[in-house]
Amino acid sequence: MSEYIAHDAQGKTVGLVEKKYFTFAEPPNEMVLDSKAKLGPITIAYETYGTLDENGRNVVLVLHALTGDSHAAGYYDETDDKPGWWDNMIGPGKGIDTDKYFVVCSNVLGGCMGTTGPASIDPKTGNPYGMRFPFMTIADMVRAQKALLDHLGIRQILSMIGGSMGGMQLLQWTIQYPDMVKSAIPLATTMRHSALAIAFNEVARQSIIADPNWNNGDYYGAVKPNLGLSVARMIGHITYLSDEALRRKFGRRLQDKDDFSFNFEADFQVESYLRHQGAKFVERFDANSFLYITKAADYFDLTRNDASGSGVQAFSRAEARFMVASFTSDWLYPTYQSRDMVKAMKKNGLNVSFCEVEAEWGHDAFLLPNQRLTNLVKGFLESVYNDIQ
Amino acid sequence: MTSSKPENLRFDLQVIASWIDDGSRVIGLGCGEGELLHYLKKHKNIRETGIEIVEERVAACIEKGLSVIQGDINEEITDYPDNSFDYVILSQTLQQVYEPLYLIHEMMRIGSKVIVSFPNFGHWHIRCQMLFKGIAPLTPQLPYQWYDTPNIRILSIRDFREFANRVGFTINEEVAIDSDNYYRSGKITRFLPNFRATYGIFLISKTNG
Secondary structure (H helix, E strand, C coil): CCCCCCCCCCCCCCCECCCEEEEECCCCCCEECCCCCEECCEEEEEEEECCCCCCCCCEEEEECCCCCCCCCCCECCCCCCCCCCCCCCEECCCCEECCCCEEEEECCCCCCCCCCCCCCEECCCCEECHHHCCCCCHHHHHHHHHHHHHHCCCCCECEEEEECHHHHHHHHHHHHCHHHECEEEEECCCCECCHHHHHHHHHHHHHHHCCHHHHHHCCCCCCCCHHHHHHHHHHHHHHHCCHHHHHHHCCCCECCCCCCCCCCCCCEHHHHHHHHHHHHHHHHCCHHHHHHHHHHHHHCECCCCCCCCCCHHHHCCCCCEEEEEEECCCCCCCHHHHHHHHHHHHHCCCCEEEEEECCCCHHHHHCCCCHHHHHHHHHHHHHHHHHHC | CCCCCHHHCCHHHHHHHHHCCCCCEEEEECCCCCHHHHHHHHHHCCEEEEEECCHHHHHHHHHCCCCEEECCHHHHHHHCCCCCEEEEEEECCHHHCCCHHHHHHHHHHHEEEEEEEEECCCCHHHHHHHHHHCCCCCCCCCCCCCCCCCCCCCCCHHHHHHHHHHHCEEEEEEEEEEECCCCCCEEECCCCHHHHCCEEEEEEEECCC
16 A cells, blocks of 8 residues: 555565566457456556466466555666565565565556556547546456466466455455465455445545546646645555554654644644655556546455355355465454455365464555564465475 | 474374374364474374464464464354364363353364363372362463463363263263473373373264264
8 A cells, every 4th residue: 555665675685677568458359347348458567576487386476555566576777766565575585585486466457557547548549548448346457467477378376465455356366267376365455345445435536536637537748636646645544554553653743843833734743744645646646547446446345246245155266275464453454354254265165374463553564574474474375385386 | 393203292292193194184273383283284194274362373373384363262163164174173272261062062063073182180289289288279281370370161081071971972082191281201191090190182072973
């Protein structure tokens, strides 16, 4: 979620990496989305780290969250001041050991970091899609990822790992392509978006839509709805932290002053922090992508066709071995939601592990360096790797 | 830390391990750091599951490659379909269970064979402390003061036999041992077990199948 938090490297880096592109679904073979709309051509931006085994049994698919991208680890060039968003987890000898595994990470459908999204050119008009971009679902994102793996010649996934919306994609994977997925590590995620999560997303979307510069999504080449998007990001950041995290990080401390200013400038450090996060975010993210992707997350509900609402029916198709982890202070996808998922897996006789990791940093905990999480991932991956050799 | 040779496995766990058939499905309730499950996975090729409530221990299990769920055994056990396992193990935890009868019935439901071990409250050491000192006993096996003990159910080997009789399940195996948690060694106590053994270990199953 708040990818690109400054963090210390947990060890060696994968070094220089390259963003690559794959284009498919050229008309007339467009991809048919859940909404029945057709989309094509589709370009997927992706990166790979490590080496694919001859037998193709060492693939780890990393799935990013709402505002992440394909750049999960390493540096694009020597002058980069920061590595990919999960560099503390992915690299030689790290939790996802690139000396051992072949790691693939792609930007989601609808994104704005190289994969086709609302900011891409609609070949029918020669202009950016904007609001003409079709509505999509998590399952559509997964279909696009499947096309990429087919292109890369990957038939079996040793493991997939992702937090938050990345976790939703991997859960979808395990029931959409069950025979391909040997194991999966859903982190800080849910089988369905709760009313709370939808509520925050809706406020964030409305702040974009209310920005006059949004102009019904048609702002490319003009002034962008930066105010709306930055407020959307500020809301997001509150949900990614926790009461405790905010208290520890900021308390009521004032920003560069000793007394109140008695105006609407940022008096408190927390205000200043949120404004800073908002301002940084608009430089790298497209407002329309934010609208479409949050909607896809809101639509996500694996239990939708399940009369009991328990998810037992959904996971009846899954075959993967699971390692589920939640974080104690996560109030966006609280532990009870992971427990519901584990329960549905157990009732299907699936091989599942679950750990609630003690962490004070709220939902963002899955992205931050955490030795416990690193060790869990490492141990689990080794075990599934040994099982299929 | 992890034992791979039987002689490195805690003695009471060696006894339990000797009862488990190769390739069976085993669930350990309150499995701690997974010493027994790890041994069985390595040497008996079992399909393992563990339930453990303490995060650190759960993490230790998962890091070893074991499938373990963090949670309360009384709640977690209810999710498993009937006959999901060949063996259901409750090792040295019965004395801490609030509703032992309910739990044992659940264990019988999810598995065909149930293994239960517990510290024997009938040990002479304990009897002597009660008799001569008049105090709640403290032993290496039951080291807690009355006010901070997790051991809320005090039972002896004889109590368990009578319990089996009353609620109606069959004792298939029964071993009394004189051993200590901190030592890898121990011996089976055949003479006056309820007086001389520190732990009782039972393999039970539903009467009539």
